[in-house]
Structure formats: structure tokens, C-alpha cells
Amino acid sequence: xxxxxxxxxxxxxxxxxxxxxxxxxxxxxxxxxxxxxxxxxxxxxxxxxxxxxxxxxxxxxxxxxxxxxxxxxxxxxxxxxxxxxxxxxxxxxxxxxxxxxxxxxxxxxxxxxxxxxxxxxxxxxxxxxxxxxxxxxxxxxxxxxxxxxxxxxxxxxxxxxxxxxxxxxxxxxxxxxxxxxxxxxxxxxxxxxxxxxxxxxxxxxxxxxxxxxxxxxxxxxxxxxxxxxxxxxxxxxxxxxxxxxxxxxxxxxxxxxxxxxxxxxxxxxxxxxxxxxxxxxxxxxxxxxxxxxxxxxxxxxxxxxxxxxxxxxxxxxxxxxxxxxxxxxxxxxxxxxxxxxxxxxxxxxxxxxxxxxxxxxxxxxxxxxxxxxxxxxxxxxxxxxxxxxxxxxxxxxxxxxxxxxxxxxxxxxxxxxxxxxxxxxx
Amino acid sequence: xxxxxxxxxxxxxxxxxxxxxxxxxxxxxxxxxxxxxxxxxxxxxxxxxxxxxxxxxxxxxxxxxxxxxxxxxxxxxxxxxxxxxxxxxxxxxxxxxxxxxxxx
Numbered sequence: 001x002x003x004x005x006x007x008x009x010x011x012x013x014x015x016x017x018x019x020x021x022x023x024x025x026x027x028x029x030x031x032x033x034x035x036x037x038x039x040x041x042x043x044x045x046x047x048x049x050x051x052x053x054x055x056x057x058x059x060x061x062x063x064x065x066x067x068x069x070x071x072x073x074x075x076x077x078x079x080x081x082x083x084x085x086x087x088x089x090x091x092x093x094x095x096x097x098x099x100x101x102x103x104x105x106x107x108x109x110x111x112x113x114x115x116x117x118x119x120x121x122x123x124x125x126x127x128x129x130x131x132x133x134x135x136x137x138x139x140x141x142x143x144x145x146x147x148x149x150x151x152x153x154x155x156x157x158x159x160x161x162x163x164x165x166x167x168x169x170x171x172x173x174x175x176x177x178x179x180x181x182x183x184x185x186x187x188x189x190x191x192x193x194x195x196x197x198x199x200x201x202x203x204x205x206x207x208x209x210x211x212x213x214x215x216x217x218x219x220x221x222x223x224x225x226x227x228x229x230x231x232x233x234x235x236x237x238x239x240x241x242x243x244x245x246x247x248x249x250x251x252x253x254x255x256x257x258x259x260x261x262x263x264x265x266x267x268x269x270x271x272x273x274x275x276x277x278x279x280x281x282x283x284x285x286x287x288x289x290x291x292x293x294x295x296x297x298x299x300x301x302x303x304x305x306x307x308x309x310x311x312x313x314x315x316x317x318x319x320x321x322x323x324x325x326x327x328x329x330x331x332x333x334x335x336x337x338x339x340x341x342x343x344x345x346x347x348x349x350x351x352x353x354x355x356x357x358x359x360x361x362x363x364x365x366x367x368x369x370x371x372x373x374x375x376x377x378x379x380x381x382x383x384x385x386x387x388x389x390x391x392x393x394x395x396x397x398x399x400x401x402x403x404x405x406x407x408x409x410x411x412x413x414x415x416x417x418x419x420x421x422x423x424x425x426x
Numbered sequence: 427x428x429x430x431x432x433x434x435x436x437x438x439x440x441x442x443x444x445x446x447x448x449x450x451x452x453x454x455x456x457x458x459x460x461x462x463x464x465x466x467x468x469x470x471x472x473x474x475x476x477x478x479x480x481x482x483x484x485x486x487x488x489x490x491x492x493x494x495x496x497x498x499x500x501x502x503x504x505x506x507x508x509x510x511x512x513x514x515x516x517x518x519x520x521x522x523x524x525x526x527x528x529x530x
Contacts, residue, residue: 052462056458333466336466337462337463337466340459340462340463341459344456344458344459356455356456356459357453357454357455357456357459358455358459359455359459359460359463359517360463361463361464361466361509361512363466363467363505363509375504375505377505377508377509378512379509379511379512379513380512381512382455384453390511390512392511392512393508393509393510393511393512393513394508394509394511394512395508397504397505405504408504409504409505411477412467412477412478412504412505414476414477415467415474415475415476415477415478416466416467416476416478417476418469418475418476418477419465419466419467419468419469419470419474419475419476419478420466420467421475422469422470422475423465423466423469423470426470
């Protein structure tokens with residue numbers, strides 16, 4: 001089969017302008033009408049992609065495959081641990097997708113055959129597609145750390161996917177005695193939501209300060225540093241002085257073994273016991289990405305940064321946490337902004353047009369306390385081959401900011417959550 | 427590198443160019459792609475669901491002036507001054523005109 005590169009393709013499109021003008025009289029020749037797009041995953045990436053595909057071109061038949069009828073967001077799930085919101089606060093549904101004309105299928109995608117352009121569901125049903133968008137989020141590398149297999153999650157919840165695990169960790173914290181130790185181990189890079197562990201530590205500290213003030217938090221981090229570290233440390237000193245002990249890789253912070261029954265984490269030079277342990281395992285792209293052969297040796301999915309089309313399998317796009325979109329972080333905001341770019345590209349490509357130039361924003365709020373917010377923002381462009389950070393833009397909340405600044409950012413964190421979830425789930 | 431099947435795409439491309447009119451500036455994102463990212467904080471269509479101000483249906487010139495003031499440090503903000511620095515004059519104009527049209 002003859003193939004051409006995108007650069008050549010763009011040149012051909014440009015060269016064809018004069019010829020194309022002649023076909024103005026027959027605008028029906030190339031349309032996306034009746035095209036089939038199957039979106040796998042109803043999270044920040046997939047639910048945005050399905051919605052915006054329909055917005056960009058209502059003639060596209062969009063099917064969204066998501067096992068659950070309600071979706072619980074990972075963003076703001078730390079506020080459940082802090083006691084700021086009940087679990088129901090995180091609940092989203094797909095009613096507005098149905099109203100927009102998206103076909104909802106509550107089933108699990110178990111196979112994506114790029115050659116046959118077909119998705120197979122757990123029920124055995126198959127779905128044919130012209131283009132497929134895979135947005136599976138993350139899975140855990142069970143066994144990468146000794147003793148950390150899937151069986152431990154009933155005793156040592158990861159709570160890195162919102163749902164029963166979040167409730168379990170909350171229950172364990174409620175049952176912990178005053179004076180107990182909450183032991184948390186964040187994962188190595190790259191992982192979902194880089195500032196998430198810092199926010200989790202903060203929200204647990206808030207809960208303990210209110211109800212169990214003699215308690216301690218010990219952090220065993222296998223990394224040198226973590227996202228928004230300076231801002232978190234500044235906030236912890238102010239709100240939770242003396243409560244949090246942070247140990248990084250240079251201070252024996254790397255966990256080598258998990259002893260779930262003994263509630264102990266083993267490091268190179270010692271062991272640390274916890275009354276409640278939150279071990280967040282190393283991560284990789286969600287299961288379907290691996291089953292479909294979309295991931296490379298890194299465990300994540302390489303994609304064309306203009307369209308998020310897989311560089312391994314044509315016609316299959318991967319967005320969100322599962323994709324390799326560095327320098328963009330793996331965040332819900334990133335997934336949603338990537339989904340919009342991907343949906344716009346697919347709508348154009350299904351009409352036979354060249355996809356447009358992407359541009360992205362990521363703004364990530366974290367709560368250090370209920371009235372103490374911090375943020376990091378970035379704007380991303382496209383250099384013709386890959387996503388690049390726009391120099392001079394973005395950055396962290398200024399350190400040493402006044403209380404009212406952090407109060408505003410806490411209010412905006414809440415505003416962000418309400419707006420983005422409405423934008424995605426209606 | 428992403429690849430296209432020549433035989434299928436080429437005839438399609440010939441027809442498609444007619445539908446989409448003159449191409450946008452080669453390296454600039456479309457006004458829709460630029461503006462849709464605003465909705466993640468400012469709500470669908472720019473109608474906020476929470477603490478952020480709504481940005482839909484304002485005069486284009488007002489949005490443009492405000493974004494440039496954020497960018498140039500003339501207007502206080504928590505995060506907008508950091509975000510606005512990532513956009514050029516032409517992009518800001520395109521965003522402003524797009525948002526002005528979202529009024530119902």
C-alpha cells in the first residue's frame with residue numbers, strides 16, 4: 001500500500017487548492033456523515049472526546065464505551081479523605097451525552113483490532129469504527145515492588161482511582177487512633193496527577209488536625225522531589241506544623257517491600273510501620289492500551305502530538321494519562337484539553353481535511369487546606385513535531401503569597417471542578 | 427511518523443479543501459481550539475458553573491483588552507496572568523471574537 005508522510009500530504013493538499021475550487025458546486029462529496037467513532041473510557045479524556053466530536057460534527061456516529069453508569073472523578077477525591085465532601089460529590093453521569101446523540105454502551109472494551117477497525121466488548125459484541133479514541137487512564141504495575149500485588153488493596157488501599165478504594169482509605173483513617181501514623185508512599189514518575197500525593201497528604205493532615213491532632217504523617221517518596229513541593233512545604237509549615245515527616249530518595253524514602261499483614265513498608269535501610277498505609281504503586285497505561293498493542297516499552301502510548309493518533313496503530317487515537325504527551329502532565333485537565341484537540345482533528349480528518357495546529361492549557365489546583373489553594377499552570381504549543389511548553393507562560397502560584405491569595409485559589413479550585421465537570425458531563 | 431493511505435486520502439483532500447474555505451494561518455490553532463480550553467475553568471460555552479467569572483457573550487474588545495492586561499501585568503489575578511502570557515496578540519483576538527459569539 002502506498003503511503004505518504006503528513007508533510008507530503010499537507011503539500012499535496014495545498015497544491016490541490018486550485019483543483020478543489022472547481023468542486024465547490026458539489027459540497028456533498030466529502031463529508032463525515034455516517035462516520036463511526038468509538039470512544040473507549042468515560043473519564044476526563046473520553047467523555048470530553050465523545051461530547052466534542054458531536055459538537056464539532058453532529059453527523060458523526062459517536063459511541064462511548066464505559067463500564068460504569070456513574071463515573072467518580074479522581075480530581076477532588078482527596079477532599080473526601082479530608083472530610084470536605086461526601087463521595088456523592090464526585091459522581092458524574094452520561095445523561096447529557098445521550099441527549100447530545102452519543103450512543104452509550106456500558107460495557108468493558110477488551111480488544112481493539114486496528115487492522116479490522118473493530119472493538120470487542122466483554123459481552124462479545126463488536127463495534128466497527130472509522131476512528132477509535134482510547135482513553136483508558138492508568139493501571140498499576142503490580143509486583144514491581146516486592147509484596148505489592150493486587151491482593152494488598154483490601155488492607156493497603158492505593159485510592160488512586162476514585163471509588164471503593166477512596167471510601168476504604170477514608171474508613172481506615174476514621175478508625176485510626178489519635179496518635180497513630182498515616183504512612184504514605186507516592187509512586188515514581190511518570191504517574192497520574194503529579195501534585196496528587198501532596199494534596200492527599202494535605203487533606204489527611206487537615207482531617208487529623210481536626211480529629212486526631214496527636215497523629216503523624218510519614219511520607220516515603222522514591223523521588224528526589226515532587227510537584228509544587230515548595231508551595232506544599234510552605235503550606236504544611238503554616239497549617240500543620242510538626243505533623244508531616246517527608247523522606248525522599250536521599251533519605252531512604254524508596255520502598256523495597258510491602259508487608260501488608262504487618263502494616264509495614266521496608267526501605268533499603270529500615271522499616272516503617274503505619275496504622276494506616278497508603279501505598280500508591282508504579283503506573284502504566286490502562287489495560288486496553290496494552291491489549292491493543294498501543295503501548296511501547298515504557299508502558300505508555302506514543303502518539304502523534306498533532307492528532308493524538310497512535311504512532312503504532314493507524315486510526316486509533318490515545319489521549320489522557322495513557323498517552324505520552326510530555327511535557328504535559330498526566331492530569332484530568334490535560335486529558336480534557338487533549339480530547340478537544342483530538343476531536344477537532346478527527347472531525348477534520350473524517351472530512352478528508354488536514355488536522356489543525358493544536359494548542360493546550362493545563363491549570364492544576366491543589367488544596368493544602370479547605371481555604372488554602374495553590375496552583376500550577378502551563379500553556380503548550382506545537383513545534384511541527386511535538387508539544388512544547390511556551391516559555392515565559394505558566395508557572396506556580398508565587399511563594400510567600402498572602403492568605404487571601406490562597407483563599408481565592410481554594411475558591412477557584414472549587415470553581416474549576418464545577419466548571420470542568422459541567423463542560424465534560426453536563 | 428503518521429501515515430496516510432495515498433489512494434484514499436488524495437481524492438478526499440481535493441474535495442475537502444472546497445468545504446473548508448481558505449486555510450488558516452499555517453501554524454496557528456483555530457479559534458475554536460484556542461477558545462475551548464477556556465471552558466475547563468470558565469464553564470461550557472464560557473458560562474461558569476462556579477467561582478470563575480463567566481466569559482461568554484462579552485464584547486470581543488473587552489475580552490481582548492482584559493487578556494492583554496493580564497498578560498502585560500497591568501491587571502491583578504491569581505492565575506490568568508500566567509496563562510495569558512502563553513498567547514500572541516493574534517491568538518488573543520481570535521479567542522475574544524470566538525467567545526463574543528457564544529452569547530445566546
